[in-house]
Amino acid sequence: xxxxxxxxxxxxxxxxxxxxxxxxxxxxxxxxxxxxxxxxxxxxxxxxxxxxxxxxxxxxxxxxxxxxxxxxxxxxxxxxxxxxxxxxxxxxxxxxxxxxxxxxxxxxxxxxxxxxxxxxxxxxxxxxxxxxxxxxxxxxxxxxxxxxxxxxxxxxxxxxxxxxxxxxxxxxxxxxxxxxxxxxxxxxxxxxxxxxxxxxxxxxxxxxxxxxxxxxxxxxxxxxxxxxxxxxxxxxxxxxxxxxxxxxxxxxxxxxxxxxxxxxxxxxxxxxxxxxxxxxxxxxxxxxxxxxxxxxxxxxxxxxxxxxxxxxxxxxxxxxxxxxxxxxxxxxxxxxxxxxxxxxxxxxxxxxxxxxxxxxxxxxxxxxxxxxxxxxxxxxxxxxxxxxxxxxxxxxxxxxxxxxxxxxxxxxxxxxxxxxxxxxxxxxxxxxxxxxxxxxxxxxxxxxxxxxxxxxxxxxxxxxxxxxxxxxxxxxxxxxxxxxxxxxxxxxxxxxxxxxxxxxxxxxxxxxxxxxxxxxxxxxxxxxxxxxxxxxxxxxxxxxxxxxxxxxxxxxxxxxxxxxxxxxxxxxxxxxxxxxxxxxxxxx
RNA sequence: GGAGGCGUAGUGUAGUGGUUUAACAUGCCGGCCUGUCACGCCGGAGAUCGCGGGUUCAAAUCCCGUCGCCUCCGCCA
Numbered sequence: 322x323x324x325x326x327x328x329x330x331x332x333x334x335x336x337x338x339x340x341x342x343x344x345x346x347x348x349x350x351x352x353x354x355x356x357x358x359x360x361x362x363x364x365x366x367x368x369x370x371x372x373x374x375x376x377x378x379x380x381x382x383x384x385x386x387x388x389x390x391x392x393x394x395x396x397x398x399x400x401x402x403x404x405x406x407x408x409x410x411x412x413x414x415x416x417x418x419x420x421x422x423x424x425x426x427x428x429x430x431x432x433x434x435x436x437x438x439x440x441x442x443x444x445x446x447x448x449x450x451x452x453x454x455x456x457x458x459x460x461x462x463x464x465x466x467x468x469x470x471x472x473x474x475x476x477x478x479x480x481x482x483x484x485x486x487x488x489x490x491x492x493x494x495x496x497x498x499x500x501x502x503x504x505x506x507x508x509x510x511x512x513x514x515x516x517x518x519x520x521x522x523x524x525x526x527x528x529x530x531x532x533x534x535x536x537x538x539x540x541x542x543x544x545x546x547x548x549x550x551x552x553x554x555x556x557x558x559x560x561x562x563x564x565x566x567x568x569x570x571x572x573x574x575x576x577x578x579x580x581x582x583x584x585x586x587x588x589x590x591x592x593x594x595x596x597x598x599x600x601x602x603x604x605x606x607x608x609x610x611x612x613x614x615x616x617x618x619x620x621x622x623x624x625x626x627x628x629x630x631x632x633x634x635x636x637x638x639x640x641x642x643x644x645x646x647x648x649x650x651x652x653x654x655x656x657x658x659x660x661x662x663x664x665x666x667x668x669x670x671x672x673x674x675x676x677x678x679x680x681x682x683x684x685x686x687x688x689x690x691x692x693x694x695x696x697x698x699x700x701x702x703x704x705x706x707x708x709x710x711x712x713x714x715x716x717x718x719x720x721x722x723x724x725x726x727x728x729x730x731x732x733x734x735x736x737x738x739x740x741x742x743x744x745x746x747x748x749x750x751x752x753x754x755x756x757x758x759x760x761x762x763x764x765x766x767x768x769x770x771x772x773x774x775x776x777x778x779x780x781x782x783x784x785x786x787x788x789x790x791x792x793x794x795x796x797x798x799x800x801x802x803x804x805x806x807x808x809x810x811x812x813x814x815x816x817x818x819x820x821x822x823x824x825x826x827x828x829x830x831x832x833x834x835x836x837x838x839x840x841x842x843x844x845x846x847x848x849x850x851x852x853x854x855x856x857x858x859x860x861x862x863x864x865x866x867x868x869x870x871x872x873x874x875x876x877x878x879x880x881x882x883x884x885x886x887x888x889x890x891x892x893x894x895x896x897x898x899x900x901x902x903x904x905x906x907x908x909x
Numbered sequence: 910g911g912a913g914g915c916g917u918a919g920u921g922u923a924g925u926g927g928u929u930u931a932a933c934a935u936g937c938c939g940g941c942c943u944g945u946c947a948c949g950c951c952g953g954a955g956a957u958c959g960c961g962g963g964u965u966c967a968a969a970u971c972c973c974g975u976c977g978c979c980u981c982c983g984c985c986a
Binding site: 396433494542882 | 946
């Protein structure tokens with residue numbers, strides 16, 4: 322094919338089919354490049370040697386579908402194009418044929434200018450012709466291939482689960498599917514195959530995986546689509562370590578096979594609590610430092626009231642040091658302060674050290690320097706390890722909020738100051754043992770999902786103090802992106818029952834929604850656990866893209882709209898009638 | 910649900926109250942050109958400045974509304 326030819330093919334006769342990529346008409350000499358899935362190759366024609374072919378090709382335009390039969394010829398040394406994969410050869414045709422005409426395309430498939438995404442999505446079939454999208458889909462394909470071959474070799478079975486299933490409470494909004502089976506009956510598209518994969522464990526298929534589509538009717542993000550693909554994995558008779566080991570070896574293999582990068586094992590680990598404390602988020606980006614430092618003790622007695630009063634009332638004063646941040650302009654700092662407010666902080670305080678941090682107040686610039694004692698500033702500097710030229714950003718308030726705001730600020734600052742070093746930096750991290758429950762508007766909800774097992778040593782606290790119970794959940798984070806989430810599940814129905822009780826899911830509701838699962842668990846459920854890496858996000862990182870839309874052939878735009886087909890769209894009245902549905906236009 | 914950004918020939922941008930007949934590049938159409946590969950040169954066509962309303966002698970430009978796309982917060986077990 323076009324992109325696969327090189328000097329070794331010189332002399333061969335080939336037939337190529339593809340699209341016209343570009344034309345360079347020099348009068349009596351004409352070059353055009355043709356493209357297929359594999360790449361681009363140049364075809365050369367001379368008016369004096371092949372007047373008839375020449376005249377025909379002169380009429381061709383970009384994106385015409387053409388067939389060329391001819392000889393691969395090595396280019397002379399002075400005409401080799403080193404920037405082109407096939408630049409050492411060219412095709413001298415003995416027959417050319419136009420298979421189909423093309424209108425002038427509304428977006429270029431060859432220009433490297435950034436096209437408005439509306440147009441890219443509207444004309445996705447053209448956008449997909451671009452080398453960039455070809456590369457991305459190729460990366461995604463090889464990723465899938467690599468994952469499958471690894472898991473197959475590890476003795477996993479790929480088993481499918483239904484898309485038409487029933488809605489279960491909690492979690493995201495479901496996509497509902499009406500059916501003529503009953504006016505009040507709906508399928509729901511699965512948010513994940515969670516229940517089915519656990520049932521497969523119960524059935525004895527102890528190593529299962531599936532590349533499976535999941536559906537959640539929630540707002541989109543750069544790394545979130547209403548439908549997305551998970552590599553769903555579940556195993557029986559395993560604990561956390563077996564899962565970690567499997568996943569680590571899997572990623573090592575994938576990175577080696579897909580992008581030729583060797584990643585080191587084992588991955589780092591930290592607890593959820595440590596992640597929040599040190600980085601203010603459950604998905605820290607470890608490509609840069611800027612750890613959060615708790616300065617509450619250093620400022621507890623401060624004359625600066627905001628500090629002392631916050632600490633006094635049980636809050637914290639935390640911050641992080643921006644290396645060489647003292648150079649930041651006043652407008653940068655103002656912008657950060659503005660950002661911190663947007664994230665919900667009362668304000669953002671800062672201390673910049675222009676000179677030796679241990680020299681007291683002389684080297685300090687800060688909006689609150691008038692309120693600070695030299696000893697206090699020295700203590701702050703030594704606690705956070707600030708050097709000359711560093712900048713400390715500080716937030717005071719309730720612990721949870723402070724962590725959240727600083728966690729977001731840390732990412733913004735790193736982004737703005739370009740602290741991420743190099744493209745090939747891969748910082749994997751396991752974040753483990755988050756709490757089993759959190760309090761939301763007065764009632765308990767699962768942090769992960771209700772089937773996650775509590776940590777054995779915390780089991781006894783389940784009924785007395787649910788919020789203090791840690792779970793056997795683990796998240797895999799790469800460069801600040803949550804790549805996978807999983808847990809060891811409850812296989813004992815008594816504990817599952819207790820958890821449902823704490824979640825305040827009534828026995829009746831339990832019976833209705835999960836009755837089949839609880840019943841199943843009474844017939845010999847093995848201990849089991851699993852994990853579900855997000856395929857789109859992995860592909861995105863491997864392809865070096867910033868959004869999963871660029872690794873999905875036909876993604877959705879904001880609000881879940883599909884700009885090419887126009888979905889979601891109205892349906893015929895007759896279809897509604899068959900489903901016994903009536904549209905209420907006043908509602909909304 | 911909220912905040913911000915963007916919307917100008919096919920495409921990417923400039924223009925932020927009046928010397929604008931809305932500019933530049935590319936693409937498109939026509940002509941010339943025998944080693945180009947971002948080919949080059951010459952000529953031409955192509956825009957009711959997202960849409961609606963308002964302010965003004967005058968609006969792409971200011972104001973209000975609206976639609977669309979992007980990013981983020983909330984949300985996403």
